[in-house]
Amino acid sequence: MGSRHIFVVGLNEANHERLRRLRGAEHWQFHGVIEPAAVYDTEEFDIAAMLAEATAELEAFGEPIAAVVGYMDFPVSTMLPILCERFGTRTTSLESLLKCEHKYWSRRVQREVIPEHIPAFTAFDPFDERALEVIGAAGLYFPFFVKPVKSSGSKLGFRIATPEDFQAAIACLRAEIGLIADPFNTVLEHARLPPEVAEVDGGYCIAEEIIGGWQCTLEGYVFQGEPVVYGVVDSIRYPGVLSFYHYLYPSQLPQVVQDEMIGLAKRVMAHIGYDNAAFNVEFFWDEVQGRLWLLEINTRISQSHCDLFEKVDGVSHQQVTVDLALGQRPDMPSRQGDYALAGKFFHRVFFRDAVVSRVPTEEEIAALEADYPGAVIDVQVVAGQRLSTLPEQDSYSYALAHVWLGAADYAGLLADYEALAARLAFEFTEIES
Known part of the structure; x- marks a missing residue:
């Protein structure tokens, strides 16, 4: 039996070496799709261009494609369901993935099944001059935590203890949220979203009760x-x-x-x-x-x-x-x-x-x-x-x-x-x- 061809989004040499050590790897051949620098070494992601590039490369491959995988957060994780659907390979649906990655949608879904383990939360628009009032109207008071509805790592996450903290965080969010909001909105265009989630796009943030331990x-x-x-x-x-x-x-x-x-x-x-x-x-x-x-x-x-x-x-x-x-x-x-x-x-x-x-x-x-x-x-x-x-x-x-x-x-x-x-x-x- 010949090798099974597995495409890895953003494959770099360090991870290629690890993949070669997996059980069964003697039967697999790994190929990179989308250069690592496009997903590792930048904070600017043109999702539409990357999807087009990956689609063209995969379509040009002359043998059956067994799998398309990735091991990174945004933007790789959110592109995989779209690519896998196009090429008939396995992964979870885009909607189920977004129920995890869209932080506001995820909190709503979590609250449906384990409400006692979910902090109080609300969505807000960081460009709304009344944002702090919106948060207070939801029953959240100092201190609380804010972050974009889609973020990567701990970037643009802030603990808010005073109005001054909030204004400083808002200044950072307004300056930088577009770096992820714009490409994330490109992904959202591919999904079927309930109305209460569709109105909370990548430019929104979520405020949450402080939790810890x-x-x-x-x-x-x-x-x-x-x-x-x-x-x-x-x-x-x-x-x-x-x-x-x-x-x-x-x-x-x-x-x-x-x-x-x-x-x-x-x-x-x-x-x-x-x-x-x-x-x-x-x-x-x-x-x-x-x-x-x-x-x-x-x-x-x-x-x-x-x-x-x-x-x-x-x-x-x-x-x-x-x-x-x-x-x-x-x-x-x-x-x-x-x-x-x-x-x-x-x-x-x-x-x-x-x-x-x-x-x-x-x-x-x-x-x-x-x-x-x-x-x-x-x-x-x-x-x-x-x-x-x-x-x-x-x-x-x-x-x-x-x-x-x-x-x-x-x-x-x-x-x-x-x-x-x-x-x-x-x-x-x-x-x-």
Whole structure:
């Protein structure tokens, strides 16, 4: 039997290497469609042009196409149902995907099935001078959280404690929301939306009651109508801020709490009608109140978690994405990796802005990876770069490097990272504190 041809949107070499290590990969041939730079290295997305480019390339391919997949958030996740429908390959429907990715629609659907685990929320137009009154009329008072109805990562998410905070956030939202709103509206044009959702387009925002606690992500999938959760990853933040410090797999939460989260995630995904695709669901566990909050649903695996699963379970959970796209139950192993636990660390600076004057050299990175077996270090900046030009950052800090490590225990993992980070030599000029 010949190779099965699998097209990956935005395929880069690092992920190509991981894909080649999946179970069954000897029978698959991976091809990229849409250049990685078009989805990784920019914040400007011409969805219509990218769909046209991908369609032309796939139509020109001379052999049967077994699957079209991706492992990234917007814009890749939202383009996949459109491409798969055009070429008769498997994934969930565009409407079920948007019930997860359109944050206002998603909250409405979540509230239908698990209302006690959903914060108070409302949609508002950031260009409406009466926006704060709209939020107050919905019963939301300081403090609350605001974000676009479609965002990527933590970008343009703000904790609002005062009217002054709100006005500062509104200024940022008005200046930048169009970067995602315009391409997201292109995707919405392909979908059948209920009237109450159609009037809340990508230019709107959502305000929510503040929720918090121990944050974690459930990685799962739905296969032929059956939701499955195969891993829980903790998301640890820097003290006192919203910025992530590291992800940790497997979770250190009590098993009874994990089990309750898993049950809630399965109920929501079944209610949405999501099928034959991967997902992850983020939760907070408020230990003081003994309450679980659903934060958001993502319609993909987390690319940040690939190395964690490879280190602990023996293979990247891209296995799930590819198997589902090929119409087969995922062949995902458990605890067959080289490490008992693994983490992804975000090496950050908390500047308003600065210019990078020095980054670690290739030789320095190679020496660190040799000194810490299994370490993967991915520097995110280059010398001469202004930090404010970095894409996909939160509103409070900049990630200079991502560091993946495995260890036998949590104390050893933290100690290794702190020692490694002390040797990551970055320097800056024009620092705005």
